[in-house]
Amino acid sequence: MPTELLERIARDPHYLELTRKRSRLAWTLTAIMLAVYYGFILLIAFAPDVLRQKVGEGATTLGFPMGIGVILTAILLTGIYVWKANGEYDRLTARLHEKVGGQP
Amino acid sequence: MSLRKLLAASAAAIALPVHAAGALEGTTTKAEINPIAIAMFLAFVGLTLFITKWAAGRTKSRADFYAAGGGITGFQNGLAIAGDYMSAASFLGISALVFGSGFDGLIYSIGFLVGWPIIMFLIAERLRNLGKFTFVDVAAYRLKQTPIRTLAASSTLVVVAFYLIAQMVGAGQLIKLLFGLDYSTAVVIVGVLMVVYVMFGGMLATTWVQIIKAVLLLGGASFIAFMVMRHVGFSFDRMFTEAISVHSKAEAIMGPGALVKDPISAISLGLALMFGTAGLPHILMRFFTVKDAKEARKSVFYATGFIGYFYILTFIIGFGAIILVGSNSVYLDEKGGLLGGNNMAAVHLAHAVGGEVMLGFISAVAFATILAVVAGLTLSGAAAVSHDLYANVFARGKVDDTKELKVSRMATLALGVVAILLGIVFEKQNVAFMVGLAFAVAASTNFPILILSMFWKGLTTRGAVVGGGLGLATAVTLTVLGPAVWVKVFGYETPIFPYDAPGLFSMTVAFLGCWLFSITDSSAQASREAALFEAQLVRSQTGIGASGAASH
Numbered sequence: 001m002p003t004e005l006l007e008r009i010a011r012d013p014h015y016l017e018l019t020r021k022r023s024r025l026a027w028t029l030t031a032i033m034l035a036v037y038y039g040f041i042l043l044i045a046f047a048p049d050v051l052r053q054k055v056g057e058g059a060t061t062l063g064f065p066m067g068i069g070v071i072l073t074a075i076l077l078t079g080i081y082v083w084k085a086n087g088e089y090d091r092l093t094a095r096l097h098e099k100v101g102g103q104p
Numbered sequence: 105m106s107l108r109k110l111l112a113a114s115a116a117a118i119a120l121p122v123h124a125a126g127a128l129e130g131t132t133t134k135a136e137i138n139p140i141a142i143a144m145f146l147a148f149v150g151l152t153l154f155i156t157k158w159a160a161g162r163t164k165s166r167a168d169f170y171a172a173g174g175g176i177t178g179f180q181n182g183l184a185i186a187g188d189y190m191s192a193a194s195f196l197g198i199s200a201l202v203f204g205s206g207f208d209g210l211i212y213s214i215g216f217l218v219g220w221p222i223i224m225f226l227i228a229e230r231l232r233n234l235g236k237f238t239f240v241d242v243a244a245y246r247l248k249q250t251p252i253r254t255l256a257a258s259s260t261l262v263v264v265a266f267y268l269i270a271q272m273v274g275a276g277q278l279i280k281l282l283f284g285l286d287y288s289t290a291v292v293i294v295g296v297l298m299v300v301y302v303m304f305g306g307m308l309a310t311t312w313v314q315i316i317k318a319v320l321l322l323g324g325a326s327f328i329a330f331m332v333m334r335h336v337g338f339s340f341d342r343m344f345t346e347a348i349s350v351h352s353k354a355e356a357i358m359g360p361g362a363l364v365k366d367p368i369s370a371i372s373l374g375l376a377l378m379f380g381t382a383g384l385p386h387i388l389m390r391f392f393t394v395k396d397a398k399e400a401r402k403s404v405f406y407a408t409g410f411i412g413y414f415y416i417l418t419f420i421i422g423f424g425a426i427i428l429v430g431s432n433s434v435y436l437d438e439k440g441g442l443l444g445g446n447n448m449a450a451v452h453l454a455h456a457v458g459g460e461v462m463l464g465f466i467s468a469v470a471f472a473t474i475l476a477v478v479a480g481l482t483l484s485g486a487a488a489v490s491h492d493l494y495a496n497v498f499a500r501g502k503v504d505d506t507k508e509l510k511v512s513r514m515a516t517l518a519l520g521v522v523a524i525l526l527g528i529v530f531e532k533q534n535v536a537f538m539v540g541l542a543f544a545v546a547a548s549t550n551f552p553i554l555i556l557s558m559f560w561k562g563l564t565t566r567g568a569v570v571g572g573g574l575g576l577a578t579a580v581t582l583t584v585l586g587p588a589v590w591v592k593v594f595g596y597e598t599p600i601f602p603y604d605a606p607g608l609f610s611m612t613v614a615f616l617g618c619w620l621f622s623i624t625d626s627s628a629q630a631s632r633e634a635a636l637f638e639a640q641l642v643r644s645q646t647g648i649g650a651s652g653a654a655s656h
Contacts, residue, residue: 029225044211045367070218100648
């Protein structure tokens, strides 16, 4: 990439908007995932009795819905990211591509 | 909970996919010849060889060989990634773990899943925008080619070698058990087929083998789980109640067991699983088979969905096995243990809910699964040799397409021969530590180099090589000194390093090493590398200048 083009992109408001928004989302979702997963691991390590508590009248304990919840959270968070990135952020990227005339 | 039990369980945790292999070792006996399983397996082999022939006609350049020409869609790639990740041993191993201890099995499957969102948020699109054929392309984007490629290709080969040996040994034992074939015959069949797929059909054939296997495995597991749910009237609560009433550990299966007393193991294991996934070379390589970052993101979403769904199924299957297999004397030996060991829980359950046909189907799927996983590993090992070491280090990037393609095929053949030999040599060895080691090395070498090269301007060649090298050495050394090798392989009384999972320590060493040896690097090379960061960042963010589907 020629330096001139590079500088033009790096200063472009669309580029700045794209990177700012996308980074914020990516790091927020990463933080949520880490918090959820390590929260679960720390519960296992330090407060296992919480996970053994019964839910309702039957045999189900809190650990199972929570565990399945972590799995569903992982799927949901990746879904949110794809939805934002392949929609809004890719529109910004496409606008940027048009502007600089770079190949897709 | 005794310490021994605790260690055994944490060994099982990190080495989960091979937990199957480990537990099968030495104790397996040859099964009766199972005609349905063999017929179904032959049908799978016939179909995949036909696909390989078709793919061979389309594999003409190195871009075809390494990346299927970039023409795989996000959905297909998502399925193929899931296929790469859901090994036979993880299917059998996780359901066995749930069968044996209930809730703990779920902990491990969660650990295997949570790396995927991280790959999505931090790695997938930048990787696709910067790389061409291997993740090493990305690490070497602005760093000095020779040292960084040599290190990253070496750690790729270490990861591939351990993972491959573990799979080969597991395959031999499993096939002996399921199909009544000789151990070495089984290993040779697996080795020959994987070489044929990769050598002739390259990434295109490998991808389709993964896709077919993923569909078969998800289909078979869905059917078994459905039958279990039908048995309990589609009530999880009833499933738990029935399981508690027949399981020897009773209520204990409903909460955390083995991991409880050792937070360091739990955290260290969690780190290795989460970030190891993000450093597995054969998984990262799959991102170059799609045309752009958009498809790469879709791949991860589909893969996460399929893998998550699969782990929920294995959890239902484990509980189903407690109810339908664990209390049925047909599947038990004189001592009340499961015939063939706990890893057979899912296989017996297939028989319990679907008779001989389902048993044959699941056996054939297990065999197909092993084939698909080893093919993916072999391809990534071959790419490390031909693309990273031969083309970019030895020939300094001056090599034509035909020549590189030829080298990659020779490398595939060589890896196949080595894998067969090692598979036979390690027959009677305890290989349970090997997948754990592969994850630890991936998390402590590949992952730090990759993530820092993309996110931190200050990373220099010196920092990456020293830090990555230290991470590799620490992961290997601590594994050898730990209980999995020092005690279980070498037979010493007590381990020198108390934990099975070295991830917490080796990752810390790697990141500190990368940081320290980068910030103290005041060479001219280091400032050139920092100056290149902005161009790399812009390309990684926008895809401008990235190699497209056709221009690979």
